[in-house]
Amino acid sequence: xxxxxxxxxxxxxxxxxxxxxxxxxxxxxxxxxxxxxxxxxxxxxxxxxxxxxxxxxxxxxxxxxxxxxxxxxxxxxxxxxxxxxxxxxxxxxxxxxxxxxxxxxxxxxxxxxxxxxxxxxxxxxxxxxxxxxxxxxxxxxxxxxxxxxxxxxxxxxxxxxxxxxxxxxxxxxxxxxxxxxxxxxxxxxxxxxxxxxxxxxxxxxxxxxxxxxxxxxxxxxxxxxxxxxxxxxxxxxxxxxxxxxxxxxxxxxxxxxxxxxxxxxxxxxxxxxxxxxxxxxxxxxxxxxxxxxxxxxxxxxxxxxxxxxxxxxxxxxxx
Amino acid sequence: xxxxxxxxxxxxxxxxxxxxxxxxxxxxxxxxxxxxxxxxxxxxxxxxxxxxxxxxxxxxxxxxxxxxxxxxxxxxxxxxxxxxxxxxxxxxxxxxxxxxxxxxxxxxxxxxxxxxxxxxxxxxxxxxxxxxxxxxxxxxxxxxxxxxxxxxxxxxxxxxxxxxxxxxxxxxxxxxxxxxxxxxxxxxxxxxxxxxxxxxxxxxxxxxxxxxxxxxxxxxxxxxxxxxxxxxxxxxxxxxxxxxxxxxxxxxxxxxxxxxxxxxxxxxxxxxxxxxxxxxxxxxxxxxxxxxxxxxxxxxxxxxxxxxxxxxxxxxxxx
Numbered sequence: 001x002x003x004x005x006x007x008x009x010x011x012x013x014x015x016x017x018x019x020x021x022x023x024x025x026x027x028x029x030x031x032x033x034x035x036x037x038x039x040x041x042x043x044x045x046x047x048x049x050x051x052x053x054x055x056x057x058x059x060x061x062x063x064x065x066x067x068x069x070x071x072x073x074x075x076x077x078x079x080x081x082x083x084x085x086x087x088x089x090x091x092x093x094x095x096x097x098x099x100x101x102x103x104x105x106x107x108x109x110x111x112x113x114x115x116x117x118x119x120x121x122x123x124x125x126x127x128x129x130x131x132x133x134x135x136x137x138x139x140x141x142x143x144x145x146x147x148x149x150x151x152x153x154x155x156x157x158x159x160x161x162x163x164x165x166x167x168x169x170x171x172x173x174x175x176x177x178x179x180x181x182x183x184x185x186x187x188x189x190x191x192x193x194x195x196x197x198x199x200x201x202x203x204x205x206x207x208x209x210x211x212x213x214x215x216x217x218x219x220x221x222x223x224x225x226x227x228x229x230x231x232x233x234x235x236x237x238x239x240x241x242x243x244x245x246x247x248x249x250x251x252x253x254x255x256x257x258x259x260x261x262x263x264x265x266x267x268x269x270x271x272x273x274x275x276x277x278x279x280x281x282x283x284x285x286x287x288x289x290x291x292x293x294x295x296x297x298x299x300x301x302x303x304x305x306x307x308x309x310x311x312x313x314x315x316x317x318x319x
Numbered sequence: 320x321x322x323x324x325x326x327x328x329x330x331x332x333x334x335x336x337x338x339x340x341x342x343x344x345x346x347x348x349x350x351x352x353x354x355x356x357x358x359x360x361x362x363x364x365x366x367x368x369x370x371x372x373x374x375x376x377x378x379x380x381x382x383x384x385x386x387x388x389x390x391x392x393x394x395x396x397x398x399x400x401x402x403x404x405x406x407x408x409x410x411x412x413x414x415x416x417x418x419x420x421x422x423x424x425x426x427x428x429x430x431x432x433x434x435x436x437x438x439x440x441x442x443x444x445x446x447x448x449x450x451x452x453x454x455x456x457x458x459x460x461x462x463x464x465x466x467x468x469x470x471x472x473x474x475x476x477x478x479x480x481x482x483x484x485x486x487x488x489x490x491x492x493x494x495x496x497x498x499x500x501x502x503x504x505x506x507x508x509x510x511x512x513x514x515x516x517x518x519x520x521x522x523x524x525x526x527x528x529x530x531x532x533x534x535x536x537x538x539x540x541x542x543x544x545x546x547x548x549x550x551x552x553x554x555x556x557x558x559x560x561x562x563x564x565x566x567x568x569x570x571x572x573x574x575x576x577x578x579x580x581x582x583x584x585x586x587x588x589x590x591x592x593x594x595x596x597x598x599x600x601x602x603x604x605x606x607x608x609x610x611x612x613x614x615x616x617x618x619x620x621x622x623x624x625x626x627x628x629x630x631x632x633x634x635x636x637x638x
Binding site: 129130158163249257 | 449487565572612
């Protein structure tokens with residue numbers, strides 16, 4: 001049996017036929033055209049799934065379920081997206097609409113949670129009982145899986161770990177709070193700090209690497225400059241890693257998961273990030289190295305985590 | 320059927336026969352004498368249970384299980400206390416030892432988690448799907464229950480919400496970290512701040528209420544002085560409530576539980592605490608009052624939460 005995973009994004013709808021072990025059998029995509037009403041968007045999702053089935057030469061009987069990862073707040077029980085600011089969705093009946101075209105069980109999850117489920121079932125989390133996925137991107141996204149279940153609270157908006165305040169007098173967040181973790185550990189925060197440091201140190205390699213044009217700054221450049229020995233970039237990275245460790249030790253003290261996986265742009269640094277991060281975690285954790293039992297590593301599935309996790313949603317709900 | 324709940328403390332062992340609805344049928348206690356080896360302590364626990372059964376005039380057949388709440392780190396699966404610094408316990412086989420005297424299923428949990436389970440099954444949490452219990456005492460203790468299960472991580476040391484840092488440059492905690500929540504929201508922290516404010520304002524009511532002897536300060540006095548209009552005490556309470564709200568909104572953003580119950584000394588303030596706290600939470604939460612769906616209230620079972628929760632442990636594990 002296969003499952004269909006659909007990753008609904010603001011720009012593209014990506015879908016795939018996924019085998020039980022997480023292998024992508026056939027993948028396709030279609031533009032979201034997000035200004036549209038929900039009906040044509042959901043019809044396109046269903047049509048894309050049917051097209052993949054036809055192209056692969058299999059039958060509907062070979063498909064066990066359809067899973068959808070969506071931005072916003074889902075109500076998985078009722079198959080509804082309650083709200084998302086990326087699309088014209090408000091109390092949108094995802095399940096019922098898709099089932100107009102394909103008569104299969106339809107499962108629904110928030111995109112960050114679904115990507116975490118993908119890593120848990122088929123990626124870096126295979127073999128572990130519980131996993132917390134942290135995405136270091138525009139913000140700090142998160143998903144928590146315990147015993148194959150998505151932990152997202154009673155109002156489907158839970159596990160917003162990026163909005164845990166780590167400095168009650170700190171930087172004001174878009175959510176209105178002060179000192180939210182994502183203000184220090186997102187790629188956006190790293191770029192902000194690197195720009196600031198470069199502007200204040202125009203003789204630094206960090207400044208030279210953007211040719212004096214701060215708009216060229218990205219999350220990779222400060223790591224590269226630090227590796228090349230630039231002290232200004234080194235200080236930016238040290239501070240970034242230190243505060244990332246503060247947030248990760250919070251996660252460990254909250255969930256004590258077997259594994260934390262880091263995804264998103266900054267995680268592409270691999271060991272450049274993970275090695276100094278583990279050192280800081282050991283400094284920060286109660287009991288030191290001996291007590292540091294949670295594995296911390298980068299995510300494995302990359303952009304496919306969303307599709308694969310969506311295809312695995314049935315495992316979280318069919319129990 | 321009844322269950323036996325045993326609350327193992329550093330000073331006393333309390334035990335009770337508990338009905339399915341959480342009613343305590345008969346309660347007793349015996350001194351822990353904590354300097355002893357584990358064998359006589361566990362024998363006393365079993366003997367206390369047997370004595371209660373005999374006094375009540377029921378039979379062992381009327382007892383379904385025995386639950387034990389213990390300080391320290393339990394390994395519930397194997398019925399072992401891995402470690403506790405309150406007692407001479409290290410990899411101590413609680414289950415096997417008790418079963419030498421009483422041949423019944425024995426379940427084991429950390430005392431904070433077990434008290435949370437008590438509130439969930441029989442106290443303020445009845446009727447809710449998930450609950451986070453926060454104890455404002457010597458430290459900030461916590462227990463998380465979701466779908467009748469204790470969420471304590473893969474290494475049985477999880478849900479240490481008191482050790483979430485809310486100020487990465489803040490007050491150094493006994494755990495070694497900086498800015499742990501319990502450094503701001505424990506009764507200990509409130510007393511520390513009240514002492515400091517009284518010492519600096521010897522004309523305040525706060526100072527007068529301890530007769531100028533700061534060692535008389537407790538967690539009730541600053542609330543009483545603030546109620547009586549003392550501005551110095553008012554500022555201490557305002558700051559305490561504000562930082563308690565920071566931690567509570569963290570908990571909401573992490574777990575989005577249906578209910579958070581507050582226990583421990585400070586919670587005895589009831590509405591004096593809860594009303595201003597809710598105001599601060601609404602200021603702090605994303606989406607304001609409309610988005611504030613989690614109930615926040617004081618715990619109901621008081622000191623009996625531990626015994627009742629221990630008696631209910633079977634519900635968390637027999638599935």
